[in-house]
Amino acid sequence: MGELLTPRETARFVAANSRDVRVDGAGVRGVAELLLARASGPELCVDGWKTLHELNPRAADEAAVNWVFLTDTLNFSFWADDAERKCVVGYRGTPYSGYWALCAAVNRALDEGIPVTSASYYATVTLEQVRHILRSDTDVPMPMMEERHRILNETGKILLEKFDGSFLNCVRKSEKSAQKLMNLVVENFPSYRDLTQFEGKRISFYKRAQILVADTWSVLEGKGDGCFKDISSITMFADYRLPQVLVHLGALKYSDELLEKLRKGEMLSYGSKEEVEIRGCSVWCVELIRDCLLELIGKNGEKTSGEITSILLDYFLWDYARDHREDMKEIPFHRTRCIYY
Ligand SMILES: Nc1nc2c(c(CN[C@H]3C=C[C@H](O)[C@@H]3O)cn2[C@@H]2O[C@H](COP(=O)(O)O)[C@@H](O)[C@H]2O)c(=O)[nH]1
Numbered sequence: 001m002g003e004l005l006t007p008r009e010t011a012r013f014v015a016a017n018s019r020d021v022r023v024d025g026a027g028v029r030g031v032a033e034l035l036l037a038r039a040s041g042p043e044l045c046v047d048g049w050k051t052l053h054e055l056n057p058r059a060a061d062e063a064a065v066n067w068v069f070l071t072d073t074l075n076f077s078f079w080a081d082d083a084e085r086k087c088v089v090g091y092r093g094t095p096y097s098g099y100w101a102l103c104a105a106v107n108r109a110l111d112e113g114i115p116v117t118s119a120s121y122y123a124t125v126t127l128e129q130v131r132h133i134l135r136s137d138t139d140v141p142m143p144m145m146e147e148r149h150r151i152l153n154e155t156g157k158i159l160l161e162k163f164d165g166s167f168l169n170c171v172r173k174s175e176k177s178a179q180k181l182m183n184l185v186v187e188n189f190p191s192y193r194d195l196t197q198f199e200g201k202r203i204s205f206y207k208r209a210q211i212l213v214a215d216t217w218s219v220l221e222g223k224g225d226g227c228f229k230d231i232s233s234i235t236m237f238a239d240y241r242l243p244q245v246l247v248h249l250g251a252l253k254y255s256d257e258l259l260e261k262l263r264k265g266e267m268l269s270y271g272s273k274e275e276v277e278i279r280g281c282s283v284w285c286v287e288l289i290r291d292c293l294l295e296l297i298g299k300n301g302e303k304t305s306g307e308i309t310s311i312l313l314d315y316f317l318w319d320y321a322r323d324h325r326e327d328m329k330e331i332p333f334h335r336t337r338c339i340y341y
Pocket residue numbers: 049053056075076077078079097098099100211215236237238239240241242314315318322341
């Protein structure tokens with residue numbers, strides 16, 4: 001079966017061998033032009049992670065790093081079986097759904113004096129306690145509650161055994177290499193092992209490991225322990241929102257058969273050919289958008305607030321998807337129930 005492809009190599013290989021999904025060159029250029037107008041704005045710079053998102057920690061200390069580790073350990077599968085009935089968490093007067101419902105629930109627990117971001121707590125937290133911490137204001141619970149409980153216990157125990165209970169110790173072992181940190185995470189924490197096979201090759205997406213590296217870089221503001229020299233090697237994170245927005249923006253195209261399946265709400269299993277093609281082509285699409293944007297910036301002599309990376313393009317497109325939920329409702333997102341994204 002050969003060596004395991006990195007996420008970037010995976011994306012290139014899947015895009016070159018995909019049947020039901022393809023990257024559209026004209027659409028890629030259109031998205032790059034959309035982003036060019038914002039190249040020097042707050043969205044395309046590391047500060048945006050805090051200034052644009054009120055639930056993210058303001059601090060850049062060890063507690064903030066452990067907040068990131070806890071949320072990214074649970075950062076998966078928020079989509080509701082019935083879109084009309086979903087989990088909602090109200091926090092400080094604002095209702096949150098999806099990924100933000102998780103962040104709101106974590107902050108609510110901390111306000112209630114529950115040390116939910118401490119490994120010594122979640123290593124032995126019970127299922128009932130997790131249900132309470134992640135409780136919804138509606139009668140629809142956050143999906144995969146049992147899996148979240150199992151993963152919390154597993155991850156907390158490993159963090160205590162191998163990193164003295166703090167993810168900052170794992171970060172420091174990476175010696176400021178994003179790739180080394182990503183690999184440390186997947187080697188030590190089983191729930192982060194987002195890898196499968198495609199056309200005879202062993203491929204990796206590592207979506208939660210990559211977003212964990214990115215969010216660690218962001219919460220540390222790209223400084224000190226978070227000053228990763230190779231941060232630009234991290235790709236876009238292959239979730240279920242980015243493909244939807246890339247199709248909406250015309251940079252990604254689905255075959256009629258696949259679109260029909262998704263419209264009917266058919267589930268795609270993790271690691272299936274169609275699901276891998278959607279994830280792999282999306283990652284490759286953002287790599288090409290970044291290349292095109294950098295070319296446009298070079299030509300226009302546009303000012304930027306820092307290096308334009310796939311991480312920043314991903315954050316922008318993810319936020320864009322949240323802000324344009326209504327405009328995107330004709331474009332189905334793919335439904336895969338798993339713990340990896
Ligand atoms: N590609 C990518 N996927 C991301 C994120 C985020 C949030 N992260 C940062 C962004 C802003 C904050 O600063 C966070 O730090 C969550 N997700 C994924 O989306 C899905 C949830 O979607 P919805 O059901 O609509 O909430 C689920 O698979 C979740 O894993 C991201 O940024 N990029």
